[in-house]
Amino acid sequence: MNSLNAVLETRGVSKRFGRTSVLHDVSMTLMPGRVTAVLGPNGSGKTTLNKTLLGLVRPNAGDVLLNGATVTGTDAYRAHIGYMPQAPRFPENLSARDVLKLVLSLRPHAPHVAIDELVAAFDLESFYTRSLGVCSGGQRQRVNAAVALLFEPAVIILDEPTAGLDPVSSAALKDRIIAERNKGRAILMTSHVLSELEELADDVVFLLEGKIRFQGTLEALRTSTGGLTLERSISTLMLQC
Amino acid sequence: MLILAVLRAQVAELSRNRWVLSYTVLLAVLTEALYQLSGSAPRALSGLLNVVLLLVPLVITVFGVVYWHTSREFTELLLAQPLPRRALWCGLYLGLTIPLVLAYAVGITLPLLLHRELTAAIAPLLAMYLLVGTALTLCFAAIALWIGATQDDRLKALGLALGIWFAATVLYDGLVVWFATVYSDWPLEKPMLALMFANPVDLARTVLMLQLDSAALMGYTGAVLANVLGGYRGALATITALALWILLPALAAGRSFVKKDF
Amino acid sequence: MRHSRRWLVIGTALLFSVHGSLAAQSGDTLVHVGKGAPSPSAATIADALRQVARHGQVLVHAGVYAESTLVILKPVRITGKPGAILDGQGARGLVIVNSDSVELRGLTFRNTGSSHTDDRAAVRIFESIACVVAQNRFESTFFALHLQRVDGCIVRENTMQGLAGSQSTTGNGVHVWSSRNVQVEHNTITGHRDGIYFEFSRQASARQNVVTESLRYGLHFMFSDSCAYESNRFVANRSGVAVMYAKHVRIADNLFSDARNSASYGLLLKEINDSQIVGNDFLNNTIAVHLEGANRNHVSGNRFEANGWAMRLLADAQENQIRDNSFFRNVFDLSTNSQSHFSTVRGNYWDRYRGYDLDRDGVGDVPHAPVRLFALVVERAPAALLLVRSAVADALDLLERIAPTLTPATLLDQAPRMRATVRAPSAQLVPARRSNERAP
Numbered sequence: 001m002n003s004l005n006a007v008l009e010t011r012g013v014s015k016r017f018g019r020t021s022v023l024h025d026v027s028m029t030l031m032p033g034r035v036t037a038v039l040g041p042n043g044s045g046k047t048t049l050n051k052t053l054l055g056l057v058r059p060n061a062g063d064v065l066l067n068g069a070t071v072t073g074t075d076a077y078r079a080h081i082g083y084m085p086q087a088p089r090f091p092e093n094l095s096a097r098d099v100l101k102l103v104l105s106l107r108p109h110a111p112h113v114a115i116d117e118l119v120a121a122f123d124l125e126s127f128y129t130r131s132l133g134v135c136s137g138g139q140r141q142r143v144n145a146a147v148a149l150l151f152e153p154a155v156i157i158l159d160e161p162t163a164g165l166d167p168v169s170s171a172a173l174k175d176r177i178i179a180e181r182n183k184g185r186a187i188l189m190t191s192h193v194l195s196e197l198e199e200l201a202d203d204v205v206f207l208l209e210g211k212i213r214f215q216g217t218l219e220a221l222r223t224s225t226g227g228l229t230l231e232r233s234i235s236t237l238m239l240q241c
Numbered sequence: 242m243l244i245l246a247v248l249r250a251q252v253a254e255l256s257r258n259r260w261v262l263s264y265t266v267l268l269a270v271l272t273e274a275l276y277q278l279s280g281s282a283p284r285a286l287s288g289l290l291n292v293v294l295l296l297v298p299l300v301i302t303v304f305g306v307v308y309w310h311t312s313r314e315f316t317e318l319l320l321a322q323p324l325p326r327r328a329l330w331c332g333l334y335l336g337l338t339i340p341l342v343l344a345y346a347v348g349i350t351l352p353l354l355l356h357r358e359l360t361a362a363i364a365p366l367l368a369m370y371l372l373v374g375t376a377l378t379l380c381f382a383a384i385a386l387w388i389g390a391t392q393d394d395r396l397k398a399l400g401l402a403l404g405i406w407f408a409a410t411v412l413y414d415g416l417v418v419w420f421a422t423v424y425s426d427w428p429l430e431k432p433m434l435a436l437m438f439a440n441p442v443d444l445a446r447t448v449l450m451l452q453l454d455s456a457a458l459m460g461y462t463g464a465v466l467a468n469v470l471g472g473y474r475g476a477l478a479t480i481t482a483l484a485l486w487i488l489l490p491a492l493a494a495g496r497s498f499v500k501k502d503f
Numbered sequence: 504m505r506h507s508r509r510w511l512v513i514g515t516a517l518l519f520s521v522h523g524s525l526a527a528q529s530g531d532t533l534v535h536v537g538k539g540a541p542s543p544s545a546a547t548i549a550d551a552l553r554q555v556a557r558h559g560q561v562l563v564h565a566g567v568y569a570e571s572t573l574v575i576l577k578p579v580r581i582t583g584k585p586g587a588i589l590d591g592q593g594a595r596g597l598v599i600v601n602s603d604s605v606e607l608r609g610l611t612f613r614n615t616g617s618s619h620t621d622d623r624a625a626v627r628i629f630e631s632i633a634c635v636v637a638q639n640r641f642e643s644t645f646f647a648l649h650l651q652r653v654d655g656c657i658v659r660e661n662t663m664q665g666l667a668g669s670q671s672t673t674g675n676g677v678h679v680w681s682s683r684n685v686q687v688e689h690n691t692i693t694g695h696r697d698g699i700y701f702e703f704s705r706q707a708s709a710r711q712n713v714v715t716e717s718l719r720y721g722l723h724f725m726f727s728d729s730c731a732y733e734s735n736r737f738v739a740n741r742s743g744v745a746v747m748y749a750k751h752v753r754i755a756d757n758l759f760s761d762a763r764n765s766a767s768y769g770l771l772l773k774e775i776n777d778s779q780i781v782g783n784d785f786l787n788n789t790i791a792v793h794l795e796g797a798n799r800n801h802v803s804g805n806r807f808e809a810n811g812w813a814m815r816l817l818a819d820a821q822e823n824q825i826r827d828n829s830f831f832r833n834v835f836d837l838s839t840n841s842q843s844h845f846s847t848v849r850g851n852y853w854d855r856y857r858g859y860d861l862d863r864d865g866v867g868d869v870p871h872a873p874v875r876l877f878a879l880v881v882e883r884a885p886a887a888l889l890l891v892r893s894a895v896a897d898a899l900d901l902l903e904r905i906a907p908t909l910t911p912a913t914l915l916d917q918a919p920r921m922r923a924t925v926r927a928p929s930a931q932l933v934p935a936r937r938s939n940e941r942a943p
Binding site: 015017051054055056057058075076077078079081083085088089090091092093094098099102103105106107131147 | 243246247249250251253254255257258311312314315317318319320321322323324325326500502503
Binding site: 284287290291294295410411414415417418421422424425429430432433434437443446447449450453 | 894
């Protein structure tokens with residue numbers, strides 16, 4: 001794969017927790033204008049890979065690069081990343097407004113989407129100033145999405161973005177993801193819903209036991225496995241291993 | 242500025258936290274009860290001694306550890322923002338401790354205020370209680386954050402918190418008493434003082450005891466205590482030691498936070 | 504030693520007063536001293552003393568009189584008008600009295616300076632009967648008043664301020680040696696070595712005095728039987744009060760407070776026998792009452808509050824009756840150095856008592872063990888005192904309360920009171936430094 005115009009990439013990243021090797025020599029790229037799906041069974045290292053890209057986990061070996069420059073262990077590069085963690089618990093007594101304002105104040109100089117627009121896009125109006133502790137899981141997940149898309153980052157990392165969302169919100173978020181991709185952003189997402197990835201993904205990274213077993217376009221995956229659906233392709237891949 | 246943003250959000254969150262509010266109410270009820278039973282503000286404060294020395298470290302470590310784990314995902318969200326971890330840690334630490342210090346201060350002061358007992362006569366004693374409570378809060382909150390950063394397993398973290406609390410408040414003193422009894426033939430004033438400085442809870446108690454009615458007793462231990470703890474030099478020594486007891490755990494906790502894999 | 508010095512003093516006195524004693528045969532009954540004083544007058548007090556008749560009066564008008572030591576060998580009354588000051592210029596005592604019925608009133612005595620060779624006193628009275636020293640001020644004096652072999656003397660309403668300095672550069676306030684029937688009343692004594700000192704004296708009394716900030720003891724007596732000490736206030740004296748080797752003493756209604764030092768006692772009783780220690784207030788002392796070799800005393804109706812140790816009862820103190828006292832907020836109510844005891848502790852009020860009174864007779868139904876286990880720990884290892892307010896100390900005490908094993912069984916109060924014995928505090932007893940606290 002051509003990594004020349006990669007926005008964010010890992011090179012030879014390995015990570016051990018104690019004696020368990022979670023990532024082993026992982027090199028992958030996120031390209032502008034493309035949605036990359038990271039796939040793999042539970043415990044395959046998807047979340048660790050996400051966190052390594054964000055600097056939440058420090059690799060034992062290898063580097064994270066932004067636009068070709070090494071950023072391992074630094075903080076500032078995260079200004080170019082929007083992150084939507086998997087169903088986070090927000091502080092109970094803060095409202096969606098408090099959280100958005102907090103995140104906004106942490107990047108005081110970054111260009112950002114108008115808050116009103118986000119409130120409308122994710123339908124936050126009805127509970128915008130209410131404590132998040134009394135909001136539903138779906139409502140919190142919408143706030144979570146709004147936080148990830150608040151700025152106009154080059155990279156957006158989405159961890160199980162549609163989990164807990166109702167179909168309407170889910171569809172709205174997917175539209176938003178496609179719109180962001182079309183604006184030229186590099187998007188990484190993980191999901192258990194393969195049909196959803198099939199709908200959105202351009203590229204696929206398949207992780208198993210901390211190693212990359214496949215990396216390429218969705219078409220290339222289908223071709224190489226002969227599967228008609230992503231699900232078939234994945235099961236073929238797993239059987240090969 | 243970034244610290245301030247995190248701090249402000251934390252304070253907003255915790256000042257409405259029901260456990261923090263319960264802590265305030267508990268302290269206020271205990272102070273009120275002691276006031277009613279003893280009939281005067283100085284005696285109520287005197288009775289508050291072990292409440293403060295046992296309850297504050299217990300509440301702060303346990304609450305700190307639990308809070309760390311419940312807010313962990315939000316912490317990760319903040320970690321994904323482009324601010325240095327050290328700044329984030331400072332924001333989290335101060336954001337945790339400021340509401341707890343305020344809760345403590347309000348809890349023990351409010352009942353006295355309502356009884357119009359905030360007189361100049363008890364001001365030095367009350368000030369000492371506020372100082373010591375603040376120091377213990379800062380110290381044990383740092384220890385709690387250190388436990389959180391080094392121990393991912395919730396139950397183990399909670400166990401460790403309780404263990405440290407028990408060791409600092411009960412076990413340590415038991416060993417010191419045993420030590421004093423076994424080596425009673427030796428001149429023990431200086432080693433004992435060193436042992437008092439080596440545990441924040443004992444240091445806090447010694448500082449308070451010198452302000453309380455039991456100070457009469459302290460004459461007995463003679464010049465060593467008076468020289469080390471009395472006057473300007475004593476105040477300097479105790480305040481330095483308390484500051485170290487905040488700084489060292491805070492530095493350790495900050496360090497493990499910065500190095501941690503989330 | 505003492506005898507030779509005494510003869511020297513008398514010898515000197517005789518030398519000075521040959522002329523005086525001759526004139527006294529037929530003198531004036533009232534002689535004024537001072538500038539512009541009405542006649543008959545004298546320029547100096549010494550002259551006036553020569554001029555005045557036996558049992559006459561010398562009236563000293565305002566002014567500073569720096570004369571050589573006055574020696575009084577006949578009955579006379581010296582009265583000071585306001586501002587009459589006798590000044591020793593840091594070099595000498597001021598008055599020596601060796602006559603019966605001498606009265607000194609309204610004078611200010613000051614600046615004796617200190618002396619390491621003699622007990623230099625502002626006023627020294629020896630071998631006299633019925634002297635009166637009243638309403639005088641003593642300022643910066645080594646000994647203020649030194650009484651030796653006197654009988655029936657009265658010391659009233661004087662104010663005494665010692666020399667600032669150490670124990671060795673100050674003398675006693677009122678020093679009474681080998682005397683009888685001396686009454687020391689309503690005096691204010693500050694900053695002396697011992698405020699009031701009695702030795703080898705009998706039937707003496709000290710009442711309603713205020714003795715503060717003595718460099719050693721507020722009150723110190725030895726070998727003085729059948730004396731009474733009542734309604735005095737002894738506050739913040741460096742070593743408190745120590746009384747020794749006496750019997751039939753009555754110590755009542757006094758306040759002993761703020762004796763806070765390593766060797767400091769509110770009241771130290773050493774070999775005091777058959778005496779009454781009754782109705783006193785002990786407040787804020789390191790050790791309020793210490794009984795050592797003291798036997799058959801009644802310690803009752805006293806109030807102990809906020810002391811380190813309220814009472815230390817050593818094993819050699821026997822057959823004492825500790826009754827009807829009240830104990831509040833002391834760190835240790837009672838401590839001892841032995842398992843066996845021959846004193847009676849009964850019917851006291853202990854604020855630590857956790858028993859009940861089902862028959863409502865005002866007496867707790869279960870006995871109270873006033874000796875804390877931790878007190879025994881501290882007795883063995885004084886350094887453990889630093890942990891006295893710790894949870895561990897409380898735990899040990901609780902353990903001992905549940906299953907008593909180590910505290911002496913003889914020191915149980917079998918009839919602890921449910922309420923403190925209420926005693927109307929006399930106005931004299933309201934302590935100067937008591938804060939705005941209310942009694943529980």
